[in-house]
Amino acid sequence: MNCLLLAGVDTELVASLALNALSSILILALSALGLAVIYGFIGVINLAHGAYFTVGAYVVWLTSTELGIGFWPGFLLAPLVVAVVGLLTEVLIIQHLYERLLDTILATWGVALAIGEAIKLLFNAQSKEVGNPLPGSVDLVVTTYSTYRLFLMGVAAVVITVVFVLFTRTDAGVRLRAVIQDPTQASLLGLNETRMYQFSFAFGSALVGLAGAAVAPLTTVEPNMGISYLVQSFFAVILGGAGTLIGIVPGSIIVAGFSNVGTFFISPVVAQTLVFLLVVALIVVRPEGLLGGQ
Amino acid sequence: MGGDESTTERAVGATGVASSLSVSVAGRELSGTTALAALGVGALLFAPAILANYLIQILTLSLIFALFAISVDLLWGYTGILTFGHAVFLGGGAYLMGTLLEAVGTGPAIVYAGLAAGTVLPGLLGLVVAGVLFSRGISEDYFTIITLALAIIAEQIAVSWSSVTNGANGLLVPPARVGIPGVVATELTGVPFYYLCVGVLLAGYLVARRIVDSPFGRALVAINENETKATALGYDTEKYKTLVFGVSSGMAGFAGTLYVLSERFISPPLLGFVQSTDVLIWVLVGGRGTLVGGILGTISLRFFENTISGALAFSWILVLGIVLILIVLLFPEGLVGVVEVARERLRDRRDDEATDHSSDL
Amino acid sequence: MTTTQQTETNAARVESENTLLRIEGLTKTFGSFTAVDGVDLSVPDGELHSIIGPNGAGKTTLFNMIAGSLRPTAGTIHFRGTDITAVDQDERARRGVSRAFQITQLFPGVTVHENLRLAAQADNQRFNPLATRNPDHDERARGMLDDLDVDARPDEVAANLSHGDKKKLEIGMALVSEPTLLLLDEPTSGVAEAELPALLEFLTDAVTDLTVLLIEHDVDLVLELSDRITVLDRGEVIARGDPEDIVANERVQNAYMGGY
Numbered sequence A: 001m002n003c004l005l006l007a008g009v010d011t012e013l014v015a016s017l018a019l020n021a022l023s024s025i026l027i028l029a030l031s032a033l034g035l036a037v038i039y040g041f042i043g044v045i046n047l048a049h050g051a052y053f054t055v056g057a058y059v060v061w062l063t064s065t066e067l068g069i070g071f072w073p074g075f076l077l078a079p080l081v082v083a084v085v086g087l088l089t090e091v092l093i094i095q096h097l098y099e100r101l102l103d104t105i106l107a108t109w110g111v112a113l114a115i116g117e118a119i120k121l122l123f124n125a126q127s128k129e130v131g132n133p134l135p136g137s138v139d140l141v142v143t144t145y146s147t148y149r150l151f152l153m154g155v156a157a158v159v160i161t162v163v164f165v166l167f168t169r170t171d172a173g174v175r176l177r178a179v180i181q182d183p184t185q186a187s188l189l190g191l192n193e194t195r196m197y198q199f200s201f202a203f204g205s206a207l208v209g210l211a212g213a214a215v216a217p218l219t220t221v222e223p224n225m226g227i228s229y230l231v232q233s234f235f236a237v238i239l240g241g242a243g244t245l246i247g248i249v250p251g252s253i254i255v256a257g258f259s260n261v262g263t264f265f266i267s268p269v270v271a272q273t274l275v276f277l278l279v280v281a282l283i284v285v286r287p288e289g290l291l292g293g294q
Numbered sequence B: 001m002g003g004d005e006s007t008t009e010r011a012v013g014a015t016g017v018a019s020s021l022s023v024s025v026a027g028r029e030l031s032g033t034t035a036l037a038a039l040g041v042g043a044l045l046f047a048p049a050i051l052a053n054y055l056i057q058i059l060t061l062s063l064i065f066a067l068f069a070i071s072v073d074l075l076w077g078y079t080g081i082l083t084f085g086h087a088v089f090l091g092g093g094a095y096l097m098g099t100l101l102e103a104v105g106t107g108p109a110i111v112y113a114g115l116a117a118g119t120v121l122p123g124l125l126g127l128v129v130a131g132v133l134f135s136r137g138i139s140e141d142y143f144t145i146i147t148l149a150l151a152i153i154a155e156q157i158a159v160s161w162s163s164v165t166n167g168a169n170g171l172l173v174p175p176a177r178v179g180i181p182g183v184v185a186t187e188l189t190g191v192p193f194y195y196l197c198v199g200v201l202l203a204g205y206l207v208a209r210r211i212v213d214s215p216f217g218r219a220l221v222a223i224n225e226n227e228t229k230a231t232a233l234g235y236d237t238e239k240y241k242t243l244v245f246g247v248s249s250g251m252a253g254f255a256g257t258l259y260v261l262s263e264r265f266i267s268p269p270l271l272g273f274v275q276s277t278d279v280l281i282w283v284l285v286g287g288r289g290t291l292v293g294g295i296l297g298t299i300s301l302r303f304f305e306n307t308i309s310g311a312l313a314f315s316w317i318l319v320l321g322i323v324l325i326l327i328v329l330l331f332p333e334g335l336v337g338v339v340e341v342a343r344e345r346l347r348d349r350r351d352d353e354a355t356d357h358s359s360d361l
Numbered sequence C: 001m002t003t004t005q006q007t008e009t010n011a012a013r014v015e016s017e018n019t020l021l022r023i024e025g026l027t028k029t030f031g032s033f034t035a036v037d038g039v040d041l042s043v044p045d046g047e048l049h050s051i052i053g054p055n056g057a058g059k060t061t062l063f064n065m066i067a068g069s070l071r072p073t074a075g076t077i078h079f080r081g082t083d084i085t086a087v088d089q090d091e092r093a094r095r096g097v098s099r100a101f102q103i104t105q106l107f108p109g110v111t112v113h114e115n116l117r118l119a120a121q122a123d124n125q126r127f128n129p130l131a132t133r134n135p136d137h138d139e140r141a142r143g144m145l146d147d148l149d150v151d152a153r154p155d156e157v158a159a160n161l162s163h164g165d166k167k168k169l170e171i172g173m174a175l176v177s178e179p180t181l182l183l184l185d186e187p188t189s190g191v192a193e194a195e196l197p198a199l200l201e202f203l204t205d206a207v208t209d210l211t212v213l214l215i216e217h218d219v220d221l222v223l224e225l226s227d228r229i230t231v232l233d234r235g236e237v238i239a240r241g242d243p244e245d246i247v248a249n250e251r252v253q254n255a256y257m258g259g260y
Helices: A001-041 A049-066 A071-092 A102-123 A149-171 A171-181 A194-218 A226-240 A248-265 A270-287 B002-022 B029-051 B053-079 B085-104 B108-134 B138-158 B188-214 B217-225 B227-233 B238-265 B272-288 B292-306 B316-330 B334-360 C003-014 C059-067 C088-094 C112-121 C135-148 C163-176 C195-206 C219-225 C243-248 C250-255
Strands: A136-139 A144-146 B177-180 B183-187 C019-030 C033-043 C048-052 C074-079 C098-102 C181-185 C211-215 C226-234 C236-241
Touching: A001 A049, A001 A144, A001 A149, A001 A194, A001 A226, A001 A248, A001 B053, A049 A071, A049 A102, A049 A194, A049 A226, A071 A102, A071 A194, A102 B138, A102 B272, A102 B316, A136 C088, A144 A149, A144 A194, A144 B053, A149 A171, A149 A194, A171 A194, A171 A270, A194 C088, A226 A248, A226 A270, A226 B138, A226 C219, A248 A270, A270 B108, A270 B138, B029 B053, B029 C074, B053 B188, B053 B217, B053 B238, B053 B292, B053 C074, B085 B238, B085 B272, B108 B138, B108 B177, B108 B238, B138 B272, B188 B217, B188 B292, B217 B227, B217 B238, B217 C112, B227 B238, B227 C088, B227 C112, B238 C226, B272 B292, B272 B316, B272 B334, B292 B334, B334 C181, C019 C059, C019 C211, C033 C059, C033 C074, C033 C211, C033 C226, C059 C088, C059 C098, C059 C181, C059 C211, C074 C219, C088 C098, C098 C195, C112 C135, C112 C163, C135 C163, C163 C181, C163 C195, C219 C243, C226 C243, C236 C243, C236 C250, C243 C250
Parallel strands: C048 C211, C048 C226, C098 C181, C181 C211
Antiparallel strands: A136 A144, B177 B183, C019 C033, C019 C074, C226 C236
């Protein structure tokens, strides 16, 4: 009897742990996918990626509290707003630096600083709360689980799948990748290289904007919230292999999965340190990434 | 392609600057540079007579950070290794010194042990980190991202390891005493400590200058200019890069130990990514690959930060962010580069006039 | 294997006493594409040996493997009697394998003199950050600069040189380290007609005492300079011999010279 009870508690715990880990993985995958488009394809090391994430979160905070029009308009608006921010970054700054890509690190760090400070000036430095738009939970037999998190996982999974299909199965996506990986192809395929870069940058930004908006109700919204996603996204992309979109899947599983489970069993800092060491070890062993090149 | 040219121009500009500041060919230029250097040192020496105490305090810390900037310039300006985590070594040196002073004692012997440990251990850590990464031929952007992560992790560790670091509140460190162990020991503060820092910075600059002018340093420049060629010629580039990273980390650690002697307080941001990127901005604004640029950039930006920023409507970091973008886009060679270009234009005009006159005759 | 190759290999074994470079079965594949396919080559001390062949024959890939920037898929490379197949590129350079690239690889931001000095300094690595410079390297750089006869001033930055001067500097940097084996990849490509005679005169002078492997498109030049010639086609050796043999060889005519 006692034994059964214990087993029952364990299953529930394991199930919710697994679901938590899965939702972290999917959120990271969303953010990493945006980075994979920008870094993996164009080679721009976009240190403003974390700041874009933050902007996405602030958009839903604005709509659901300050503007009073609720969470959902913000959820739809966030990717668009961040896409515009990304597009502006590309047009005003990145475009002039394609011949010295390493310098984009510095310039995009400048963007990150400026965005973070602008947010502080506009909305002060205090952390904000975004109410859960889907309170309540769903009975999943083994455990009950937050409705919003389930919704979130669904959205992330769908978006990621759609993006994969877009880039690997559709003609336009395949051509876009071809151009980005070999710009000399552009004129052959009758495509405008500049437009392609701009589109990719805006698209990658939109994805991370969506990730930021999605996370907002689960955490506190504050000006520096994006920095950990910045590093984790880069790790996920590098681990999987820059240049392969699908690589972000194992990359995100390792980075987000390990820190999530590790945080539960040990402490957040120890877990993150271990993940960092693990990631560096994997990069050192396989610099081309788990699924990268031959 | 147009962009190619601009890259080359930049490289040309940066090295042009470096060479004219060090082993200038034209005698006239050399004397001009010497005069400027004398002026700079003179200004530092006379500063206590003119500036208020709190400004001297700011300047003291700026000199220490300038040493840190030199260590970063060795890596980034000369070897082309961009690191977003160099504060880990600065903070590492600081925490070593701070912990010794706080837990063991404040006498001269401890201080010297702290200076040594705070230099050697971060240096060794740098050797290990760089050695592992470079030996596997990690690309430069991976290296940069890993160093960024290193800084973030280090800061988190410092926050959470509160038994040693006192967490986010920071560690208060008792005043240290210098002198001869067992004979004389005195606290060094205020203006005397300022002069010590002037001396240390000068020495640090001369050591760095010696490094970049040595065959070793020239090899670093070769690696920065064209690593493929350097390898083909016979340079073991991984070894050079690892070694300079170790030297630079040791230098940063040493600056960290001075920081503690000056501030008597350490908190986790000292080894975090914000501190790591601040120093990049100082070096960038001053002019990378010049050593002097790092010093000028650090002192001037920190001066603005501590004086003018209060009067600004916007926050200092916002200004920094925008300055960073503009410098990268418009003046990749920094202050020293701008001055150099202006000087060249002036000389060209003078030469033109001279030829005009001679043709008149 | 053709009979010519058979005799070649035998001959090489006999004269292994003064063989500087010996390559056996060298192969490089990229995925399913075989760039270099089982190449044997033996170069005695003091020989000027040319590698010719149509575009894509694997000449530069072969050079990359000899210099050490590419690892072979199979085969061995012996230099001065020791197996260097697993030796790193920089170590090979320090042992005396020097290379001038087809597309010039200079240190664009430093002066002409410093380019040469850095090349002269590369052989004895100094890891002491506080060491002083060796005046001998300056001396050698200056001497090489005189021989090179570039138009630019010694304190001109390399990026500003004319194409011809860049080409000369590239060769000078390979020579100034006083190599035992010089790999010259298309030394005349892109050099203006007018500058060619001077460059050739310098080259012939500079390489008299050296062992040279030369890749060159200009067939007349190859026939004039070479002691022996190896012809590659699709990664394989199709002929080898002295210039007269090569001119007379039918396979070469069909595969390569027919194109001219």
